[in-house]
Amino acid sequence: MKKPMYYALLAAFAATPLAASAFTPDDYLAWFKANQEAKPQFVDGDTITFDKGNLIRPFIPAEFADEVIFQGMDVKIKDAGDITPSDAYKAATEKFKGTATIAADGALENYTAGRPFDPATFKPGSKEDGWKMVWNWNFRWQNAGLRVGEVHWVWVRKGGDHTNNEIMSDAGGKYKQFYQGGGSFERVLTGPYQRVMFSHRSELAATNYKVNNGEGFAKGTEFREYTGFTAPFDIAGTAFLILRYDDPRKTDDSWAYIPSLRRVRRISVEVKSDSLLGTDHTLEDFYCFNGRPLEHDWEYVGTVNMLAVARSRNTHTVYYGPNGWIPLDDWALRKMDVIKQIPKRANHPYSQKFLHIDRDSGECYYANSFDKANNLWKVWQLTKAFTDDPQFKAQATDFDGEPTPAGLRVSSFQSINVIDLQNSRGTLVPCRGIGNPNTDLNVVKKILDVNYLTEGR
Amino acid sequence: MKRSIRALSLGACALSSALLVSTPADARIVVNALGGEVEINGFLSSEARARVGSGEAYLNQWIQRLQIEPNINYKDVGVFQTLSFNAVIRPEFDAAYYYGDTFGSRGRGSNKPSYLGYDFSGRTDPVGFGGFDFVGAFVGQSGVTTLNSGAAGAVFSTGGVGKIVTNGLQAPSWIDQNFQSILSRTPGGNKFDFVPGKGAAESGFPLFAVTSQMPLNCSGCQNLDNDPLDVAMNNTDSNSNIYPFRELYVDATAGDWWFRVGKQQIVWGKTDFFRLQDIVNPVDFGQHFFFDSFEDIRIPQWIASIQYKAGDIGPTTDNALQFVWNFDRFQPVGLGNPSQGWAHPFAMQKSTFAGFNQFFSVEPCLGPNYLNLLQSDPTHFAPSDFCGSAGPNDPRSPSGFGQPVGLSAENRPDWKIEHTQGGLRWEFRLGEVHFALSNYSGYGDIPVFRFHSINIPNGVLGASAANVGTQDNLIYDLVCVKNPASPQCNRGAAALLGGTGQIPVRVVEPGEGLKAAAAAGFVPAQQALAANDASLFYNTGAILGGQVDIQYKRRNTTGLSFDYFEGYTGTVLRVESSWSLGELVNNTRKANWVDKSDVMRWSIGLDRPTWIKWLNKDRTFFLSMQLFDTWYLNHEGGTLPGSETHTGYYVDEHNFITTFFFIANYMRDQLTPIGFVVWEEASRSYVAGLSTEWKMDNHWSIKGGFNTIWGGTKNFRHDSGPFRSFVVPGANGNNPFQESVFGVAHEGIGALRGNDEVFLQMKYQF
Incomplete structure (x- = not known):
């Protein structure tokens, strides 16, 4: 045939x-x-x-x-218009064009800043181009990284409604407007988040594209990431710190503050296929893919045009629909590069996953994963907000956010929403008080230092 | 004042409960007030624990607990970027304890023994109950083993707690309501039983323990005679510091500086369940052994903590230096009020020896049942011989032997600046390894018993007796003291003991007494001195007890720990060690039972999230294993060859404990089973538990499970020191090596094995 x-x-x-x-x-x-x-x-x-x-x-x-x-x-x-990254990122892309290479094991080498590879040259079916694409994704434009004043993690079950869930009346009902439609909510976690990139920072040409010239706190570090929880009571005070090294072959280091222990505990986050706190995401599903590329094989699939919430008209994600897990927003038709992720570990729950990444912004809007029997399991849909839009600026200091400087042109992370189609449930992760602020090393050291975790409950 | 606080606490508990249940509640309450952000969260829980071990089941504890955590947060106040005022308020109430008689539990009003004990009587503890009456068995005298026989049934008129009843000062029910008999295992592992007129098949040294809150004559002793309502509310001496405020502190940050001052917990170290570097706060193991999270049983103290985050120093990163000053009064480890459901055996023994001082040290007197002597023998007996004749504060009791014995004081250091404690911790990362180096100068929080006097019969000291200590008399029968010619004094047991009703003793400092006995030609004393082993002297039984106090000593503890993540196996390695110099320890080979040892504690832990797909395809199991050792570098003593008996330290040179636990998650982490197993090598005892918590939503959760303890049934005998003479001989001999006083320590975790439980908790959090 x-x-x-x-x-x-x-x-x-x-x-x-x-x-x-x-x-x-x-x-x-x-x-x-x-x-x-x-x-x-x-x-x-x-x-x-x-x-x-x-x-x-x-x-x-x-x-x-x-x-x-x-x-x-x-x-x-609604056309998203020009959501290409900042001039600094483009300049770095141009400056270092052709220097980055892929090692035999898929590691990225000789990379400094900007987008490592030109996706226009990728060939469908190519594994090497799959590696190139995932490194493009990994080093997409984020400025210094995402900061979220308040993340909600909402356990949703298909059917029913959530009218009487306390989140609808919490804090005087200020969240009610965001959770329209149906779906029953089982549990909601709340807390802040921040990631700070320490290397390959396109806008830090003066310091060798690294924070503090790559010395001290920034040494050998790709990023540090803090995830905290303030509610409900049983998890309040829990916080995680992950350190991703610049060496792609090096495993992540991670610590957690456990309130019942009243101390920081070194933890392993290398089982990235484990569920993140019982959500339908694994540890590496956040952002669409947040894992270490070398733990998977990659294949470039090709390009497709897809509708996505690429430039939200809202200050925060508004959900609607019979199950309350679809964003009510503007949808733009975007050209996406699609790569296939194939886990190397036999015990990984997925057989493969497809990531859909915007050709211009480098951000991911959609993914789907299949179980070991190759049956569809989960789909992820992400919404983005553009940092130069007025509605983005309007929410900047809501929910304990920090403003993003003008002109940075970041497609900022607004929400990630996963639907487990096999089990008729999902997890909504709307982020409020979002920004990609510039960071003061002295300030972020305080937040991302392991010792900061003990300033807990 | 205390009553008012209790009443307010109970009222607040009830009111809050009503409000929480009756009104729809948000997640944590956050309001802008007082110029800042006020946040209030907490929980209300009800947990029922039923004891199911050893064939009898009853509700052991039923704890209603309200925890409120208010905090007020400010930003940019003067030099501080953040400033907050925080509190943890926790009133609680153990309904099973307070209404023990209603629920058929133990605790207030109960007349039943605990998991560790039996009904107190002349059969289960002849010495504690009937003093020297047990000697009557050697000549076929029945003695007092039940209370129904009254004075007429007693062999001797005074001596022993039971004489308070036989003298007519208390009703027989008073015994069941206030005492139990514990540590009743004979060297053969059987239950001690003293049959009237026949004696015991095997020797034994059971002890009476106090089960109520009667005042006991022990100066400064903690957690002995609390009010029952205070015990029910966990407002014991361990936890009474501004109860119900568990924690109350100010937090502030200024740049790289973090300050926290107030009543708080400081947690150092990397080990679960054990305390190596984690010694700033004591822990109350008397609430629920180690089954509760340390966060719940650590005893918060008034501490000032300053931390400076230094960032990078040379090759190290993530540097932080923390200084803590514990300016609270020293608090020892909590072992529980003896009547509490999970009181440790040592807490019960504390009540025993405080009871010795209360009931045995006092001079004897006669009660109403002997009033006939005033008429029948006015020559020898006067009203002044009777209890209470010296006024309302007459300390005498028919139970008394008139010589100092038992626990007289707990020498907890007073509050003085020089008695405060403090230390430093330096944390840093070197490469991928995260280190913590600490040094802490503080008091060892495990009580150490010291004999400050022993009672040596004059006969042992011979002619030199007058030069040693102070003269006293052990009175085993006041009637015979008053009139040696009384009919009962020249026959039976009295005749065996000489008929005078008393034994002259010298009360002397133990070391001095040992030397004096040796000088007097007492061969075992000479051997003891030569071998530097006082147990050779004490095990003769020549010494008639002595008086002890509890000592605490300052020690310096240096700790080093590190953790490392091994990426290939995905395992976290945790190693922790601490080194204490000159730690006070008990050593029964020392004349006063006190010694010092350098102690090294170390642990190795491995943690790994692991897939077990056939059990859970969505979530890994968190698996954790630890090996822990306490190494007494100056250890002395051990098992005597060819036996399972011990002298010297009541702990082994090494005490290895292995733990394993798992945490699983199902239903998107709403269902969490947790299980653990602990193996204590020296005592060959085990603990295991399994619980499952179901978080129904953001507010409600239910948790249920069980904890079981087994093993530790062998290896339980230790020499009894100056209390050797209290050991009741059996038909098969008179064995100085008994479960009391320190033998129970060899049972380790297994000492609590009768207290298996199932539990169910409901919780509402806000």
Whole structure:
């Protein structure tokens, strides 16, 4: 059977409700192949409602389409415009073009700053280009890194509603506006987050593209990341610190402050396939992929045009839909590079995962994963906000946020929402008080120093 | 004042509970007030623990606990970037303890013994109950083994707690309501039983322990005679410092400086369950052994802590230097009030020896049941011989032997600047290894018993007796002292003891007494001196007890710990060690039982999140294992050849303990089973537990499980020192090596083996 026909048939099957049959990577690829060249039948400014839902199916992966397309849907088509990174990042990209290389084991070498590789040269099916793409993703433009004043981790179950959940009345009801639609909430965690990049900082040309010239606190470090929890009581005060080394072959170091122990405990975060605090994310699913690339094999799949919330019109993610896990926002048609992640460890719960990364901004908007039997398991959908937009600036100091300097042009992380399709549940992770602020080393040392963790409960 | 605080606490508890249950509650309460941000969170829990070990089941504890954690946070106040005022307020109430008689539990009003004991009587503790009456068994006299026989049934008129009843000063129920008999295992491992008129099959040294809150004559002794309501509220001496405020402190940061002053916990070290560097605060093991998190049983103290984050120094990073000054009065480790459900055996023994001082040290007197002597023998007996005749504060008792014996004082250092404690900790990272080096100057918090006097019969000292110590008399029968010609004094047991009703003794400092006995030609004393082993002297039984106090001594403890993550195996390695110089220890080979030893403690721990897919495909199991050792570098003593008996230190030179625990998570971490096993090598005892917590939502959770202790049944005998003469001979001999006083220590964790429990907790957090 000829390939195009094969994929077309598979795409046809893929369009049927998932409940009717198992959805495999081939089914996803069928949609991918069938719609790579699809032309949109909508224009900027259109609002897609349920009766016109099929117009967007070529631009929403098949396995996710039925979550987005529902009675009452309100998908506003809006071009995201120019969301390319800052001039400093582009300058660094240009300056160091062609210098970065991929080692035999996939490690990135001879990389300084900017985007390591030009995705326009990537070939579908290439494993080497898969490595290049994941390093492009790893060193996307983030300024100094993301800071979130308040993260919510919301355990959602399909069906029911969350009208009476305390989050709807908490703090005088200020969260109610963000959680529309259905879905029952089982548990909500709250806490701050910050990641600070210490090396390959495009805007730090004067200090060798490293914080403090790569000396002292920044030595040998790619980033440090702090995740804290303030509620509910049983987890309040718990905090995690992860140190990712600049050497891609080196394992992460991590510490946790455990309130019941009243001390900091060295922990292992190398089982990155473990669930993150019982959410439907694993430790490496945050951001779309937050793990160490060398623990996986990679393959470049190709490009596809997809609808995504690439430049949110809201200050914070607003959810709606029958299960309350779809963002109510502007959706932009974006060209995405797709890579396939294949875990190396036999005990990893996924057989493979596809990441969808914006060609311009370098940010990820969508991913899907398959279990060891190659059945579809989870889908992730991420929303982004653009730091130079007024609505982004408006939320800057809400929820204990810090302002982002103007002109940085970061596609900032607004939310990541995972749906476990096998178990009819999901985890929403909306972030509020977000920013990609410049960082003062003396200030971040205080937050990201292991000893800071003991200033807990 | 204390009553008012208790009443307020109970009222606050009840009111808060009502409010929490009746009104829809948010997650933590956060309001802007007092110029800052006020945050209040906490929980309300009810936990029932049922003892199920050894064939009898009853509700052991039923604890209602309210914990409120208010804090007020400010930013940019003067030089401080952050300033906060914090408190942990925790009133609680053990309903099973307070209404013990209602629930059939132990505790207040109960007339039943604890997991460790039996009904107190002349059968279970003949010496404690009937003094020298047990001697009557050698000549077929029944003696007092029950209280129904009254005065007429007693062999001797005075001596022993039971004589308070037989003299008519208390009803028989007073015994059951206030005492139990503990540590009743014979050297053969059987239960000691003294049969009237026949004696015991095997020798034994059971002890009476106090189960109520009666005043005991022990100066400064903690956790002995608390008010029952205070015990129920865990407002014992260990926890009474501004109860119910567990913690109350100010926190402030200024640049790289962090300050915290107030009642707080300072936690150093990297080891779970054990305290090597983690010695700034004592721990109360009397609440629930080590089953509760240390956060809940560590005793907060008034401490000032200053930490400076120094960043990079040379090749090291993440440097932090912390100075702590514990300016609170020294607090020893908590072993529980003897009546509490999980009181440690040593807490019960403390009540025993305080009871010895209360009941045995006093001069004897006669009670109403002997009033007939005033008429029948006015020549020898006067009203002044009777209890209470010296006024309302008459200290005498029919139980008394008139010589100093038992626990007279707990010498907890007073509050003085020079008695405060403090230390330094330096943390840093060198490469991938995270180190912590500490030094702490503070008091060892384990009580050490010191004999400050022993009672040597004049006959042992011979002619030199007059030059040694002070003269006293051990009175075993006041009637015979008053009238040696009384009919009962020249027959039976009295005749065996000489008929005078008393034994002249010299009360002398132990070391001096040993030398004097040796000089007087007492061969065992000479051998003891030559061998530097006082147990050779004491094990003769020639000494008639002595008086002890509890000592604490300052020691310097240096600690070093590090952790390292090994990436290939995904394992965290934790190593911790501490070195204490000149730590006070008990050594029964010393005349006063006190010695010093350098002590090294070390532990190695391994932690690893591990997939066990067939049990859980979504989450790893957190597995953790530790090996811990306490090494007494100057250890003396040990097992005597060919036996399982000990002299010297009551701990082995090495005491290895291995622990293993796991944490699992199911249902998106809403269902959390936790299990652990502990093995103590020296005592061959084990503890294991399993619990599962279900977090139903952000507020409600239920937890249930069990804890079980077994083993430690062998290897439980130690010499009894000056109390050797208190050992009741058996038909098979008179063995100086008994479970009391220190033999129970050889049972280690196993000493609490009768206290297996199942528990269920409901919790509402806000």
